[in-house]
Every structure is written in structure tokens, then in C-alpha cells.
Amino acid sequence: MGNAIGYLKWLGQGKQAFAPDRKEDFVETNIGFPCRVVTGNKAVQSVFDIDLFKKEEFFFGLIEIRKEFTEGVCPSVTSNGKIHEKNKALMMDVIAGAYEEIPTSTADAVLSNIATWGSTPTDFESKLMAVSAGIFLPTIFGRSTRFNPEDVNLYVKGATELRSDILAAVTREDLTETRRGMRSVLEKIKTSERYSQLIDLGRSHGLDEASTTGQLLFCVMFNAVGGTATNLVATFGRLDTISAEDRQELREEALAALRKHGGLTRAALEEMPKIESFVLEVLRTCPSPGVWSHIAARPTTVKYTTASGPKEVNIKEGERVYASPYWALRDPAVFDKPDDFVWRRFLGPEGEALREHHVTFHGRLTDSAAVNNHMCPGRDVALSVIKGSIAILNTFFGWELQERPFWTGTKVSRIGQPDNVVKVKSFWLQHPDDLKEIFPSHFEEIHDSLNSAVLQCP
Numbered sequence: 001m002g003n004a005i006g007y008l009k010w011l012g013q014g015k016q017a018f019a020p021d022r023k024e025d026f027v028e029t030n031i032g033f034p035c036r037v038v039t040g041n042k043a044v045q046s047v048f049d050i051d052l053f054k055k056e057e058f059f060f061g062l063i064e065i066r067k068e069f070t071e072g073v074c075p076s077v078t079s080n081g082k083i084h085e086k087n088k089a090l091m092m093d094v095i096a097g098a099y100e101e102i103p104t105s106t107a108d109a110v111l112s113n114i115a116t117w118g119s120t121p122t123d124f125e126s127k128l129m130a131v132s133a134g135i136f137l138p139t140i141f142g143r144s145t146r147f148n149p150e151d152v153n154l155y156v157k158g159a160t161e162l163r164s165d166i167l168a169a170v171t172r173e174d175l176t177e178t179r180r181g182m183r184s185v186l187e188k189i190k191t192s193e194r195y196s197q198l199i200d201l202g203r204s205h206g207l208d209e210a211s212t213t214g215q216l217l218f219c220v221m222f223n224a225v226g227g228t229a230t231n232l233v234a235t236f237g238r239l240d241t242i243s244a245e246d247r248q249e250l251r252e253e254a255l256a257a258l259r260k261h262g263g264l265t266r267a268a269l270e271e272m273p274k275i276e277s278f279v280l281e282v283l284r285t286c287p288s289p290g291v292w293s294h295i296a297a298r299p300t301t302v303k304y305t306t307a308s309g310p311k312e313v314n315i316k317e318g319e320r321v322y323a324s325p326y327w328a329l330r331d332p333a334v335f336d337k338p339d340d341f342v343w344r345r346f347l348g349p350e351g352e353a354l355r356e357h358h359v360t361f362h363g364r365l366t367d368s369a370a371v372n373n374h375m376c377p378g379r380d381v382a383l384s385v386i387k388g389s390i391a392i393l394n395t396f397f398g399w400e401l402q403e404r405p406f407w408t409g410t411k412v413s414r415i416g417q418p419d420n421v422v423k424v425k426s427f428w429l430q431h432p433d434d435l436k437e438i439f440p441s442h443f444e445e446i447h448d449s450l451n452s453a454v455l456q457c458p
């Protein structure tokens with residue numbers, strides 16, 4: 001298959017363009033250039049080895065990071081070697097600093113955003129992006145610094161583009177607005193309450209001010225805020241695909257934990273295993289990103305086993321070896337009925353054992369992010385944020401979507417989100433007494449804002 005045809009096939013079919021036959025875990029294909037795509041759950045572990053596989057700077061496979069949106073600094077996620085170690089160490093420290101505040105910040109951001117939504121919150125996906133920004137940014141840059149969520153959204157939209165070296169761009173994107181968003185976000189970072197502390201933190205890892213600022217810009221806005229918002233949209237959408245009884249079961253679990261701990265705390269989150277299992281199943285069935293891209297750092301032979309027996313593959317230095325989280329997480333060798341959405345899958349001892357195959361964060365859930373791997377350092381905060389947001393939405397509020405969400409794995413631009421954009425027709429306060437009891441300081445404002453909807457509520 002030629003490059004142009006491969007690229008067009010990928011654009012049209014997304015992950016289905018490299019659907020595996022399960023007899024071979026290193027599928028040879030062309031998605032705009034020749035590459036192998038690893039689709040087996042166990043085989044995927046081999047590409048996580050950074051001694052064998054390195055990152056292509058500024059690229060996620062077919063997606064290119066616009067250098068002007070990182071101030072020319074290569075983001076941690078696509079950097080290699082010693083510089084990656086410094087970048088990653090900085091980000092791990094930044095996240096550790098934010099960790100304690102995350103549950104409180106989640107409750108505050110979700111509830112204060114809802115108070116501004118009214119009963120017909122159109123453009124709902126942007127609203128969840130604002131929630132994500134409202135959760136993370138105060139914990140990292142300080143509470144007194146107020147970012148404009150629309151500018152953060154513009155930044156995330158502008159930060160990447162389809163790789164331009166395969167086909168000449170058919171349409172030229174107008175970057176005026178996204179560039180404005182980027183300048184505004186950068187200015188806020190540089191004047192933020194904690195900026196000098198963050199720069200000192202960077203220096204302690206051997207990074208100068210420009211490098212630290214570039215890392216903060218991309219890793220916080222794109223990886224943290226954007227990455228979490230995408231998965232929040234998917235998780236929210238999935239709630240509409242389970243039964244009312246199952247929604248009620250999730251609500252009862254969350255309500256009991258919130259009541260016992262007097263709000264959203266780390267202890268309350270730990271008492272929500274059902275919500276955790278639901279979120280993990282969302283991240284298994286519709287993971288982001290689309291592919292993990294790697295380049296072989298040296299010649300290597302990888303041994304692995306498929307349904308048709310033991311195999312080995314010889315990889316040449318410089319070969320592109322990509323991996324598909326979507327197919328690795330649908331491998332029937334490790335997940336029973338992999339195409340079904342089974343929200344209880346990760347409950348109990350069997351569910352616990354399955355965590356070693358849950359690789360959405362570029363590593364097993366049982367592994368830890370470190371400077372010598374490319375695993376997501378934001379995994380735990382991301383899971384807390386999504387669990388906490390979904391617990392609050394499902395426990396106190398009701399809504400009707402314009403359309404039931406669906407996923408086909410073919411829409412390149414939607415990453416893990418449903419193919420159809422999530423649009424809310426109406427939104428209401430379903431359990432006012434519970435909200436008043438657990439979050440009294442948010443009650444009045446939300447009640448007033450959604451009052452007309454409360455009157456209509458069934």
C-alpha cells in the first residue's frame with residue numbers, strides 16, 4: 001500500500017485501519033508511511049522499553065506538535081534520554097505538589113462550573129474542558145491566578161495538527177484565534193502566583209526558565225487539562241449507555257462515601273470502587289491517544305506469543321514501531337468479551353488481577369511512572385479527577401442528552417470520545433436535599449441557577 005493511500009485509509013477508518021487478526025501482534029501496515037502496529041496486550045510491553053524504543057521528537061505518530069505552541073521546547077512526552085529524565089522529574093514534582101488539593105479542587109470546580117451552566121448547557125464538551133482547567137490550574141499555578149478556560153481550550157485545539165509532511169495540507173488552518181489563546185495562557189503562566197516557585201523547581205532539575213515554562217505550557221495544558229477533559233467527556237457519555245439501575249447503584253456508593261467523609265476527600269474516593277471500575281472500563285474500551293509512536297533505537301528481536309503460538313519479530317534500527325492502545329485493550333487473550341462495556345470488570349480479586357493488562361497510561365496500572373519510562377505521571381490524579389467529577393454529576397444531577405453516544409473506533413479526531421459530539425438537551429438538580437447536606441456552600445448558587453429546571457424535573 002502506498003503512503004498516500006495508507007494515510008487516507010487511516011483518516012477514513014481510524015483504529016479500524018489496523019484491526020488485527022490476532023494471529024500476528026506486530027501488524028505491518030502503512031498509515032502514511034510503513035510501520036508496524038503492535039496490537040497484542042502482552043506484546044505491547046516490549047515497546048514500553050525506552051532502551052529499545054525512543055520517541056520521535058514533536059510527534060505522536062500522525063499528529064505533530066506545533067513548535068510555536070511549546071515555545072520550541074520539546075515536551076516531556078516526546079523527549080528522550082537525559083533531557084527526558086529532567087523533564088519528567090519536573091513534571092512528577094509538579095504533580096506531586098498538586099496531589100493533595102485535587103479532591104477539594106475537583107468538587108469546587110465541578111460545582112462552581114455547574115452553577116454557571118443553566119438548564120440547557122449547550123457546547124457541553126467545552127464545559128467539561130472548563131471543569132478540567134478549573135480543577136488542575138489552581139492546584140499548580142495558585143488559586144489567585146485565573147485562567148480563561150476558553151483560551152485553554154483554544155490552546156489545546158491549536159497545539160497539534162495532522163502531520164504535514166505526508167500530504168500537502170489541503171486546507172490551511174487559520175491559527176489567529178488559537179495563537180491568541182496560546183499567548184493568553186502563556187502570559188497567565190508567567191504571571192501566576194507560583195511561577196517563581198515552579199521555575200526554581202525546574203532549576204533544581206537542571207532546566208532553565210524557558211525549558212520549564214515550555215514544559216508547563218504543554219504538559220499542563222495539553223496532557224493534563226486536555227487529556228483529562230477528553231476522558232471526562234467519554235466517561236460522562238458512557239453513563240448514558242448503562243441502565244437506570246446501574247446508575248442508581250453507582251449513585252448509592254458515591255452518596256454513602258461523600259456523606260461519611262463530609263465531601264469529596266481522598267478517603268471518600270477510596271470508598272468508590274464501583275465508580276473506579278466504571279472509569280477504568282471507559283478508559284479500556286475507548287482509550288486515548290490513538291497510537292503510541294516509537295522508533296527502534298537499535299536492532300532488536302522481540303519474542304511474543306499469539307493464539308497461533310510463539311513468535312519472534314526482527315526489528316531494524318530506525319523502524320517505526322507504533323502500538324495501539326485500542327487493540328491492546330481489546331485483546332481477547334486477556335479480556336473476556338473485549339468489545340462489551342462491562343463496568344464491573346475491574347471489581348473484586350479478578351478485577352484487581354486484570355489491572356496488569358490495563359495499559360491506557362502507557363504502562364500497566366500496577367507499574368509506576370518514573371524518569372526512565374514514558375508512563376503517564378498524571379495517572380493517579382487523572383483517575384481521582386474523573387472519579388470525583390462523575391461521582392458528583394451522577395449523585396446530585398440529572399440530564400438528557402440530545403443523542404445517545406456511540407463509539408465505532410473510526411473517528412480519528414474524536415480520540416476516545418464518542419463519535420457523536422456530546423450535547424446536553426437539559427440539565428437539572430435531581431437531588432437538592434443531598435446536595436444541600438453535603439455541599440451546603442454550593443447549594444444556593446446552584447439551586448438558583450437551575451431553579452427553573454428543578455420545577456420541571458420529573
Ligand code: HEM
Pocket residue numbers: 060075076077078079084088091095219220223224225227228231288289291292293360361362373374375376377378379381382383
Ligand atoms: C485520563 C487522563 C490521561 C490519560 C489517558 C493520559 C495518558 C497518557 C499517555 C498514554 C502518555 C504516554 C504517551 C506516549 O508515550 O505517547 C502520557 C504521558 C504523559 N502524561 Fe498523561 N494522561 C492523562 C492525564 C494526565 C494528567 C492529569 C497529567 C498531569 C497532571 C498528565 C501528564 C503527562 C505527562 C507529563 C506525560 C509525559 C510522560 C513522559 O514524558 O514520560 N497526563 N499520558
